[in-house]
Amino acid sequence: MTKDQFEDKNPPRHFSQPIKRKAEFIKPPNMLKAKVGSGGLSDEIIEKAQSLLQNNAIDFQPLADMYLGLMMEGINSANSEDHNHDGEVIIADMLYPAMQLKANGGMFNFPLVTSISDRLVQFLEVIEEADANAVEIVLAFHTTIRAVINGKITGNGGSHGTEILSALNKACVRYFEKHPENHNKTVQDYKTKF
Amino acid sequence: MAYQLHRISVLVVEDNQPMLDITKSLLITFGVGHVIGAQNGEVGYKRFCEYNNDIVIADWMMRPMDGISFTRLVRNDSKSPNPYVPIILMTGFSERRRVLQARDTGVTEFLVKPFNARELYKRLVQVIERPRQFVRSTDFFGPDRRRSRNASYKKYEGPRRRDNDFHNPETLKDIQEQQRKAHEILQRIRDEEGLDKSDRFDINSDSSGSEKEKE
Secondary structure, eight states: OOHHHHOOSSOOTTTTOOOOOOOEEEOOOOHHHHHHOSSOOOHHHHHHHHHHHHTOOOOOHHHHHHHHHHHHHHHHHHHOTTOOSOHHHHHHHHHHHHHHHHHHHGGGTOHHHHHHHHHHHHHHHHBSSOOHHHHHHHHHHHHHHHHHHHTTOOSOOHHHHHHHHHHHHHHHHHHHHHOGGGBOTTTOOHHHHO | OOOOGGGOEEEEEOSOHHHHHHHHHHHHHHTOSEEEEESSHHHHHHHHHHHOOSEEEEESSOSSSOHHHHHHHHHHOTTOSOTTOOEEEEESOOOHHHHHHHHTTTOSEEEESSOOHHHHHHHHHHHHHSOOOEEEOSSOEEEOOOOSTTGGGSOOOSOOOOGGGGTSHHHHHHHHHHHHHHHHHHHHHHHHHTOOTTOOBOTTOSSOSBHHHHO
16 A cells, blocks of 8 residues: 555545644653652551541631631622622632632541532532622531531531531522523533532 | 651642641651651742752642642753652642643642542552653643553554655554455445445435445
């Protein structure tokens, strides 16, 4: 078979395209492996580290208060009518503390804070505009997280925790049913997410 | 025989002091010899230039410099002592687009917070045992973004369409093999339909079958 056999008077556009990106592959020497050797760590060491994590005596309250304060500032900024920020900045001001609460709650024995904040992050990630109803929902999340922190509800909150999460989920679903236009379709489908 | 982690140094860049303390404590419990902390990306980069750590663990959201900008600096700055250093990015974000964003800046591994001791250990094992090759292209420098092992060495099996494919003996062999398979499939169809080489398929016709069948 020769090249001529493939040639046509009007070849398709995809034929013989120039290479768009030239990539160079580099395999750096694995100095890390050479230093640490092999064999991994024993389960005993990992369990010791895990128990250290679970029994840490760090007080989460001041940290949570700081992030809840930041979130309230974001809520107030979204509610104020004379703000000059664009929509994305307003959402980001509420998203950042929500993400921090999600990240840190579970690390400091407040997994329920993580679960609730996770839902809030998902909500804020898909809305395109922080309208009044959306801000109401964020405020509901804020109040709930505040209650969990003040009530020192460590652990997952049992059946009460599940009920709280379910109620917040339903609020989000109701919001998107009422305002489908405010849901960023390119991110995810709220029906499968919530 | 176990890992000799006391031989390595790890830089932890995290603006949240309790979180920084916990991560450092976990690494020390694992037996890491030197654990150095930094409060943000800017301080972190200074420490990295000073200590040339073996592994970097960085938070995403930090001010004034976040983990993404820090990663770009480590990978691309001419003063960086080791642009190939494994960087584990810690974050509360787990959405796909965030993970892709982090990956595209040159992060080696992603650790979603909250995490436990085993998850942190798994990321360390990953960077020790399965280091990624690096890719340098016009718009990217960082670990190979493809996850499969030896992905870059996987033989291309799609159609050959470039001019130079016909001059390279290796790719010409592929083309001949693809042609042979195509002829086999065509022959099988002809056998099944009872057609010979002179028959032509009329693809514009509504009715299925060949011109011969129409006759």
